[in-house]
Amino acid sequence: MYDLKKGYETAKAFYAQYGIDVDRAIEIADKIPISMHCWQGDDVAGLEKKEDSSLTGGIQSTGNYPGKARNAEELRADIEEAMKYIPGVLKLNLHASYQEADTFVDRNEIEPKHFEKWVNWAVEKGIGLDFNPTYFSHPKGENGTLSCADEEIRKFWIEHGIRCRKIGQYFYEKTGKPCVINHWTPDGDKEIPIDTIGPRKRLKDSYDQIFEATKDVTGVIDGIESKVFGIGLESYTVGSHEFCMGYVMKANQDHIIMTLDTGHYHPTEVVSAKLASIYTFSDHVLLHVSRPVRWDSDHVVSFDDETKAIMEELVRLDKLQDTYIATDFFDGSINRIVAWVTGIRNTRKAILAALLQPVEKMKELEAANDVSARLAYKEEFRAAPFALVWDYYCSQQNKGAGLEWLDAVKKYEAKVLADRK
Numbered sequence: 001m002y003d004l005k006k007g008y009e010t011a012k013a014f015y016a017q018y019g020i021d022v023d024r025a026i027e028i029a030d031k032i033p034i035s036m037h038c039w040q041g042d043d044v045a046g047l048e049k050k051e052d053s054s055l056t057g058g059i060q061s062t063g064n065y066p067g068k069a070r071n072a073e074e075l076r077a078d079i080e081e082a083m084k085y086i087p088g089v090l091k092l093n094l095h096a097s098y099q100e101a102d103t104f105v106d107r108n109e110i111e112p113k114h115f116e117k118w119v120n121w122a123v124e125k126g127i128g129l130d131f132n133p134t135y136f137s138h139p140k141g142e143n144g145t146l147s148c149a150d151e152e153i154r155k156f157w158i159e160h161g162i163r164c165r166k167i168g169q170y171f172y173e174k175t176g177k178p179c180v181i182n183h184w185t186p187d188g189d190k191e192i193p194i195d196t197i198g199p200r201k202r203l204k205d206s207y208d209q210i211f212e213a214t215k216d217v218t219g220v221i222d223g224i225e226s227k228v229f230g231i232g233l234e235s236y237t238v239g240s241h242e243f244c245m246g247y248v249m250k251a252n253q254d255h256i257i258m259t260l261d262t263g264h265y266h267p268t269e270v271v272s273a274k275l276a277s278i279y280t281f282s283d284h285v286l287l288h289v290s291r292p293v294r295w296d297s298d299h300v301v302s303f304d305d306e307t308k309a310i311m312e313e314l315v316r317l318d319k320l321q322d323t324y325i326a327t328d329f330f331d332g333s334i335n336r337i338v339a340w341v342t343g344i345r346n347t348r349k350a351i352l353a354a355l356l357q358p359v360e361k362m363k364e365l366e367a368a369n370d371v372s373a374r375l376a377y378k379e380e381f382r383a384a385p386f387a388l389v390w391d392y393y394c395s396q397q398n399k400g401a402g403l404e405w406l407d408a409v410k411k412y413e414a415k416v417l418a419d420r421k
């Protein structure tokens with residue numbers, strides 16, 4: 001490893017030229033919670049005691065890389081291993097399908113006690129828990145869930161949503177940290193249906209019923225997530241962007257917010273361009289940080305232009321603290337811990353890089369209509385010596401500078417993952 005301290009001092013001097021306080025930026029970036037999704041560890045299979053745990057609902061995890069977690073103990077061990085190399089405050093994001101019951105408990109019957117082990121684990125680690133109803137990978141979801149025309153089935157899923165909000169309150173009470181719940185339903189159609197509004201009216205009614213039945217629940221925030229399409233449901237998505245945005249804005253309740261998944265829009269549409277409009281009307285947003293590639297919305301997060309642009313926009317809007325940042329990707333073709341560490345480190349990287357920009361200066365230039373200088377400033381920072389700051393920060397946090405973590409994960413793979421047949 002090179003002289004990290006020396007590199008850091010050089011970078012500090014670079015940023016100081018523009019009045020940027022690197023230590024302060026690190027302090028802020030370090031404290032922004034990132035909600036680490038549990039589902040990268042087992043390709044979204046879940047822990048329900050049932051024969052068929054195949055993933056349905058228009059999402060897919062491809063690849064068959066050996067060593068995926070087969071039970072809760074292995075999953076927690078893998079999460080802990082990944083956490084060793086991810087700097088900054090983390091929460092853990094669970095799906096309802098990660099219940100731990102001795103026998104099969106259906107989605108409309110889950111209770112806090114089925115998540116007790118996760119809660120004990122989180123309390124021991126001092127981290128918060130977030131949650132997701134699992135409105136997919138279930139035989140009752142074949143013709144839609146919360147928008148299903150069959151009232152019995154729709155009731156089943158409404159009950160699931162209600163139970164999830166109660167479990168969210170339990171997480172809040174036990175961890176002392178608010179629980180951010182994300183509601184996503186895959187409901188849609190392979191072809192354009194004749195009745196495109198009926199399912200949406202039912203979805204609206206289902207959300208209304210879930211929130212009405214749990215209006216006394218505290219400590220829970222609810223994101224409503226849209227999607228452009230899912231595999232097998234290419235032509236029509238009930239919970240489209242317009243639907244979800246309409247629902248959230250009309251609900252006008254502090255705890256109901258929009259979830260923006262960075263993989264859920266048309267290819268030339270970007271989340272970074274949506275944030276200011278939503279923040280004109282809402283106080284909070286839930287982000288699902290992911291990476292779309294052609295048909296897939298869930299590649300490992302990259303330190304790419306759009307991820308950086310999102311964090312830059314949040315800093316410029318002064319909304320970094322008001323945005324719930326969660327990761328959402330699942331790649332089964334590589335070591336799953338490498339996937340987690342890479343994607344979540346990249347998320348944190350983008351946050352820190354965004355804080356190392358002369359935002360005030362650029363705002364001043366813009367206010368003075370000096371758009372030429374604004375461009376020059378913006379471009380100058382694309383090649384700033386950010387890696388020197390990042391390496392130093394990671395080493396200070398004992399999370400491994402550069403690729404130090406990779407060897408450690410490879411050792412874990414040889415020692416632990418290789419035995420999982």
Ligand code: RNT
Pocket residue numbers: 039044059132182184225227261288297328
């Ligand atoms: C699917 C949504 C959703 C899921 C998780 C597992 O397209 O992004 O958030 O990825 O709930």
Ligand code: ZN
Pocket residue numbers: 184225261288328
């Ligand atoms: Zn998502």
